[in-house]
Amino acid sequence: MGLRERKxxxxxxxxxxxxLDLFLTHGYDITTVDQIAAAVDVSPRTFFRYFxxxxxxxxSPCHDGQEIFESELAARPADESPYQAxxxxxxTALATMRDGDPATVDRFVKVGRLMEETPSLIAAQMxxxxxxxxxxxEEVARRRGTGVxxxxxxxVVSLLTTINRVLMEHGPDDxxxxxxxxxxxxxxxxRCLRPGWDx
Amino acid sequence: MGLRERKxxxxxxxxxxxxLDLFLTHGYDITTVDQIAAAVDVSPRTFFRYFxxxxxxxxSPCHDGQEIFESELAARPADESPYQAxxxxxxTALATMRDGDPATVDRFVKVGRLMEETPSLIAAQMxxxxxxxxxxxEEVARRRGTGVxxxxxxxVVSLLTTINRVLMEHGPDDxxxxxxxxxxxxxxxxRCLRPGWDx
DNA sequence: TAACTTATGTCACCTCATGACAGATGACAA
DNA sequence: TTGTCATCTGTCATGAGGTGACATAAGTTA
Numbered sequence: 001m002g003l004r005e006r007k008x009x010x011x012x013x014x015x016x017x018x019x020l021d022l023f024l025t026h027g028y029d030i031t032t033v034d035q036i037a038a039a040v041d042v043s044p045r046t047f048f049r050y051f052x053x054x055x056x057x058x059x060s061p062c063h064d065g066q067e068i069f070e071s072e073l074a075a076r077p078a079d080e081s082p083y084q085a086x087x088x089x090x091x092t093a094l095a096t097m098r099d100g101d102p103a104t105v106d107r108f109v110k111v112g113r114l115m116e117e118t119p120s121l122i123a124a125q126m127x128x129x130x131x132x133x134x135x136x137x138e139e140v141a142r143r144r145g146t147g148v149x150x151x152x153x154x155x156v157v158s159l160l161t162t163i164n165r166v167l168m169e170h171g172p173d174d175x176x177x178x179x180x181x182x183x184x185x186x187x188x189x190x191r192c193l194r195p196g197w198d199x
Numbered sequence: 200m201g202l203r204e205r206k207x208x209x210x211x212x213x214x215x216x217x218x219l220d221l222f223l224t225h226g227y228d229i230t231t232v233d234q235i236a237a238a239v240d241v242s243p244r245t246f247f248r249y250f251x252x253x254x255x256x257x258x259s260p261c262h263d264g265q266e267i268f269e270s271e272l273a274a275r276p277a278d279e280s281p282y283q284a285x286x287x288x289x290x291t292a293l294a295t296m297r298d299g300d301p302a303t304v305d306r307f308v309k310v311g312r313l314m315e316e317t318p319s320l321i322a323a324q325m326x327x328x329x330x331x332x333x334x335x336x337e338e339v340a341r342r343r344g345t346g347v348x349x350x351x352x353x354x355v356v357s358l359l360t361t362i363n364r365v366l367m368e369h370g371p372d373d374x375x376x377x378x379x380x381x382x383x384x385x386x387x388x389x390r391c392l393r394p395g396w397d398x
Numbered sequence: 399t400a401a402c403t404t405a406t407g408t409c410a411c412c413t414c415a416t417g418a419c420a421g422a423t424g425a426c427a428a
Numbered sequence: 429t430t431g432t433c434a435t436c437t438g439t440c441a442t443g444a445g446g447t448g449a450c451a452t453a454a455g456t457t458a
Contacts, residue, residue, distance in 0.1 A: 004424050004435075032413065043438050048415065119326075126325030127318075154368065155387050158361040166353050188354050192396035203404075203455050231444065242407050247446065 055124040083198040098175035112171025254323040282397040297374035311370025
């Protein structure tokens with residue numbers, strides 16, 4: 001990786017960190033793009049070359065997390081049921097993140113705290129979830145051998161997304177706690193669902 | 200109701216209709232608030248006195264629909280399970296709307312078509328759903344006799360919201376068709392769920 | 399009609415976001 | 429090292445969304 005690419009990564013990370021800190025100390029709505037850019041010593045125009053919007057800089061850690069999950073999911077054996085594959089991928093994705101770069105985890109936690117106190121960001125997060133849901137639909141449809149329009153498949157997809165949403169409801173202060181919380185949610189779900197509901 | 204109040208209702212409806220028509224013919228993003236205001240012969244500043252944002256004018260029919268549903272839900276007998284109460288309220292709400300003012304239905308259909316072709320609106324809709332979900336949580340917690348933080352209750356709530364979301368996935372071209380579609384989704388859900396899952 | 403209340407228009411202003419262009423900087427070959 | 433090229437960045441201009449302040453117009457009530 002060349003110097004140019006490394007510099008780009010650095011300013012990208014710097015923008016994210018500066019933005020998260022400013023948002024958390026002064027509030028999301030009140031903080032301006034100009035302030036973020038000034039904190040990183042970059043022109044405001046440059047900010048928008050890295051992030052399409054003010055929201056995107058907050059959501060970028062979530063986006064990265066989604067990609068990790070999705071690559072884990074794709075690596076799952078083909079004979080697993082959708083539920084098995086998704087829950088397995090979630091477990092390994094969270095564990096990988098927990099044992100990885102602490103700075104990444106830190107950013108994740110900050111985003112979580114920010115979400116709780118900023119309603120306007122919830123919409124953006126929901127949008128991200130909806131996009132992820134569409135990609136998940138294709139994976140589930142493949143595993144169930146139906147089209148993405150199949151009503152049962154749509155139900156399975158929505159339910160899997162639901163589990164993930166309930167999980168993320170309360171921000172992840174600690175990833176180990178989050179993993180534990182996830183197991184409890186899965187236990188509830190399995191109590192409610194008939195065996196083979198996702199086949 | 201006095202003349203002043205009637206006038207307000209009229210401009211409100213006029214703004215919604217003008218906005219929906221402009222959005223559908225030219226596209227949501229390209230249409231400006233100034234154009235909407237000009238179409239109703241009102242100052243742009245006035246538009247923002249009726250709607251807090253450009254999104255809100257689109258979502259207002261959905262918001263009204265939510266309120267109808269929620270009042271139906273509140274009127275349900277207390278001994279019904281959350282699932283029974285919610286599905287019952289949905290049935291009556293949709294039927295009431297179908298047999299009510301055709302203009303209201305028309306607006307609803309237009310919003311649905313607009314959603315399909317405008318990704319940026321999906322986020323806003325999601326936010327509305329999230330808010331409705333929080334209110335639903337209190338109702339479900341009441342019926343289940345738990346707090347809103349109870350994990351099982353959260354699961355039930357999310358699942359009920361999920362059913363609603365799958366239902367609304369494809370815009371309501373026709374309310375009778377929508378009712379029919381709903382019954383099919385409920386059949387799928389009931390096949391997947393153990394009896395008494397929502398108790 | 400007079401006094402009051404409330405909705406509207408006008409004006410000024412801020413933030414978000416984008417296109418265009420020029421200059422700075424890294425990449426790469428000779 | 430140097431020259432060339434690609435690309436990143438800053439500056440400037442522009443437009444749309446959104447809000448506060450204040451005066452004016454219109455409906456309400458006595």
